[in-house]
Amino acid sequence: MGGLDAYHWLTEALDTIERAHWKRGMKQVTSRSGAVVEIGAQNVLNFASNDYLGLASDDRLVQAATRAMQDYGVGATGSRLLSGHRALHRKLEIGLARWKRTEEALVFSSGYGACLGTVVALVGDRDVIFQDQYNHSCLQQGAKLSQAKLYSYKHNNIQHLQELLQQHRSQHRRCLIATETLFSMDGDCCPLPEVLDLAQQYNSMVLVDEAHANGVFGQNGAGWVQATDCQGRPLIQAGNLSKALGSMGGYVAGSSVLIEYLRHRAPTWMYSTGLSIPDTAAAAMAVAIVQGEPQRQAQLWRNVHDLRERLNQAELPLLSSVASPIICLPVRDAATAQELEPALLQAGVFAAVVRPPTVPTSRLRLSVMSTHTPDHLGELVAILSDFRDGLA
Numbered sequence: 001m002g003g004l005d006a007y008h009w010l011t012e013a014l015d016t017i018e019r020a021h022w023k024r025g026m027k028q029v030t031s032r033s034g035a036v037v038e039i040g041a042q043n044v045l046n047f048a049s050n051d052y053l054g055l056a057s058d059d060r061l062v063q064a065a066t067r068a069m070q071d072y073g074v075g076a077t078g079s080r081l082l083s084g085h086r087a088l089h090r091k092l093e094i095g096l097a098r099w100k101r102t103e104e105a106l107v108f109s110s111g112y113g114a115c116l117g118t119v120v121a122l123v124g125d126r127d128v129i130f131q132d133q134y135n136h137s138c139l140q141q142g143a144k145l146s147q148a149k150l151y152s153y154k155h156n157n158i159q160h161l162q163e164l165l166q167q168h169r170s171q172h173r174r175c176l177i178a179t180e181t182l183f184s185m186d187g188d189c190c191p192l193p194e195v196l197d198l199a200q201q202y203n204s205m206v207l208v209d210e211a212h213a214n215g216v217f218g219q220n221g222a223g224w225v226q227a228t229d230c231q232g233r234p235l236i237q238a239g240n241l242s243k244a245l246g247s248m249g250g251y252v253a254g255s256s257v258l259i260e261y262l263r264h265r266a267p268t269w270m271y272s273t274g275l276s277i278p279d280t281a282a283a284a285m286a287v288a289i290v291q292g293e294p295q296r297q298a299q300l301w302r303n304v305h306d307l308r309e310r311l312n313q314a315e316l317p318l319l320s321s322v323a324s325p326i327i328c329l330p331v332r333d334a335a336t337a338q339e340l341e342p343a344l345l346q347a348g349v350f351a352a353v354v355r356p357p358t359v360p361t362s363r364l365r366l367s368v369m370s371t372h373t374p375d376h377l378g379e380l381v382a383i384l385s386d387f388r389d390g391l392a
């Protein structure tokens with residue numbers, strides 16, 4: 001056998017992906033991000049980004065990033081524990097802790113790393129994790145790497161979570177319940193107060209991922225934890241700086257003891273280069289803007305309700321009855337899904353069609369921004385109506 005044969009399985013694996021209609025591609029955006037973007041020399045309505053508040057190309061973020069780069073360069077050059085720590089990181093952490101009303105916060109170089117590294121740091125092979133079956137990959141992979149015993153409960157199903165806790169909690173040392181707050185591929189939210197009640201009853205830690213809820217829910221956009229009045233409760237709040245905050249990076253907010261522990265035990269923080277200078281400066285600016293300009297969040301919600309209303313009037317099916325900026329429409333099957341995305345793009349709509357294995361059933365995922373206008377929403381619904389046969 002020649003050496004190349006060892007890699008032949010890659011071609012076969014790609015063939016399988018192709019046959020299952022799971023093949024993915026990338027679309028190159030050639031303009032600044034916004035409610036309308038340019039793709040392939042065509043201006044299209046943008047319902048694909050997570051830039052809920054339109055901050056990713058806000059001039060104040062651009063200027064904060066530029067000024068910081070001029071003063072301190074681009075890269076952090078090393079782990080925060082070695083050469084990579086800057087005053088800017090600390091400023092962002094203090095800002096995040098104030099926003100989240102926690103004692104402390106810790107900034108990671110990605111949201112993925114913040115969640116994964118925190119799970120790995122908190123539990124090990126003598127412990128147990130209970131997680132929502134639809135949790136994001138960063139929580140799922142963290143759970144696998146941690147070597148803790150893992151049980152998945154049915155999506156947002158408190159009764160199932162309680163049954164699993166009742167059955168298995170007592171056989172393990174530490175216990176962690178992990179859930180997203182606003183679910184990225186379904187657009188619905190976890191029943192956080194009930195999860196926290198169960199956690200108290202079963203002596204369990206709770207880790208929430210607020211990636212999509214930041215800027216969207218709660219007073220000052222502080223997230224689902226704030227919106228559900230859970231800010232004073234014992235809880236580990238993780239999230240990222242790359243969606244409504246328009247920058248890059250992740251964070252964990254919680255007690256001082258937790259954060260000090262993570263500085264000594266979270267591998268994705270200890271052994272990864274500190275968040276880059278421009279990302280850090282832009283994120284700090286975004287945290288201030290989100291709190292100082294609540295009209296952005298208010299406009300986002302007006303758009304959410306307006307779009308749901310228009311979709312209902314056009315009798316287009318919605319996957320969830322919960323209102324949020326993530327609005328999903330069921331797509332008939334994976335083959336239709338594969339054709340739908342390019343067809344919509346040609347018709348002038350940039351939106352994600354998400355397929356298995358990312359989600360259990362194919363769906364069109366529309367992501368609403370505060371910067372969409374009523375005309376954008378009307379145009380979107382008119383175009384989607386032409387594709388109603390595939391949306392079922």
Ligand SMILES: Cc1ncc(COP(=O)(O)O)c(C=O)c1O
Nearest residue numbers: 110111112136184211240242249
């Ligand atoms: C729910 C959720 N958590 C975490 C992440 C990872 O964050 P980041 O892209 O900042 O690494 C994402 C998406 O990117 C996400 O959707």
